[in-house]
Amino acid sequence: MKADRVLETCLYVDDLDEAADFYSRVLGLDLHSRQKGRHVFMRCGESMLLLFSVDGVRRGSDNVPGHGADGPGHVAFGATDRTIDQWRDKLIGEGIAIERDVDWPGGGRSIYFRDPSGNSLEFVTPATWDLPDDRDPPPHMSES
Numbered sequence: 001m002k003a004d005r006v007l008e009t010c011l012y013v014d015d016l017d018e019a020a021d022f023y024s025r026v027l028g029l030d031l032h033s034r035q036k037g038r039h040v041f042m043r044c045g046e047s048m049l050l051l052f053s054v055d056g057v058r059r060g061s062d063n064v065p066g067h068g069a070d071g072p073g074h075v076a077f078g079a080t081d082r083t084i085d086q087w088r089d090k091l092i093g094e095g096i097a098i099e100r101d102v103d104w105p106g107g108g109r110s111i112y113f114r115d116p117s118g119n120s121l122e123f124v125t126p127a128t129w130d131l132p133d134d135r136d137p138p139p140h141m142s143e144s
Contacts, residue, residue: 011119
């Protein structure tokens with residue numbers, strides 16, 4: 001047996017309401033659930049992005065061991081060759097600075113930006129990792 005996908009990943013944020021707004025309004029993720037002062041869980045395609053209050057999960061609970069991270073985290077969202085420039089334009093239109101726009105030597109492209117808590121976010125094309133670019137753009141992204 002071997003693991004074949006990442007089902008969920010998490011970031012730690014300073015302000016849950018601000019994070020929920022950013023990930024919903026800017027990135028188009030759907031809210032799955034929320035617990036005041038602890039977490040906001042967002043659907044991202046066929047996986048989940050868990051946004052935890054920095055202090056909300058360190059001590060753990062009966063069901064989940066304590067966890068956390070210090071400093072900014074990183075998540076890379078998939079984009080296609082057809083949508084990466086649309087994402088770049090949308091982010092700029094939202095007043096979000098693009099920190100880096102990278103054309104990778106082996107193919108593929110990345111754009112890096114930050115969420116309101118300072119986490120490093122990226123849109124990356126599959127060719128960066130020698131993966132097929134066979135996905136259609138998400139319904140909210142239009143073809144140019």
